[in-house]
Amino acid sequence: MLLAAVTGDLTIAMPRIQRLAYAILDGTLIPIDRVADQRPYYSGKHKRHGVNVQVIADATGRLVWASPAPPGSTHDLTAARIHDIIDELTSADVMTFADKGDQGARGSVRTPFKRRRFRPEPSGRQKAVNRADARIRARGE
Numbered sequence: 001m002l003l004a005a006v007t008g009d010l011t012i013a014m015p016r017i018q019r020l021a022y023a024i025l026d027g028t029l030i031p032i033d034r035v036a037d038q039r040p041y042y043s044g045k046h047k048r049h050g051v052n053v054q055v056i057a058d059a060t061g062r063l064v065w066a067s068p069a070p071p072g073s074t075h076d077l078t079a080a081r082i083h084d085i086i087d088e089l090t091s092a093d094v095m096t097f098a099d100k101g102d103q104g105a106r107g108s109v110r111t112p113f114k115r116r117r118f119r120p121e122p123s124g125r126q127k128a129v130n131r132a133d134a135r136i137r138a139r140g141e
Helices: 002-007 010-018 076-082 085-091 124-137
Strands: 023-031 048-057 063-066 096-098
Touching (some): 010 063, 010 085, 023 076, 023 085, 048 076, 048 085, 076 085, 096 124
Parallel strands (some): 023 096
Antiparallel strands (some): 048 063
């Protein structure tokens, strides 16, 4: 992808990312035309064909790094693990805010509280944390 070529390798971008107050990690589906082997590129969530690009942005929402693009059927957390994004950010001790698609990332990646099936509604404190987290991530979205 052109974005990945412009931003370079993650190890090259890490010194810049380490200087940030915090980073915003988000995955996005970039639509594509159908290809010969279209099954892996079909995202059931978005109901269209595409590629899943993981993006790291700074606090103002400017692009710092973009990953190479795996097929659109790849889950955000899986794509982040394929490109070693979580390990790199954790080893560099960069506070990172991500959405619920990266739930379970651990390390220095912070995700909102997620309501689980057959569990009570999130508490007032959890909802307040989710709102604050959403305000932070809004610029990177």
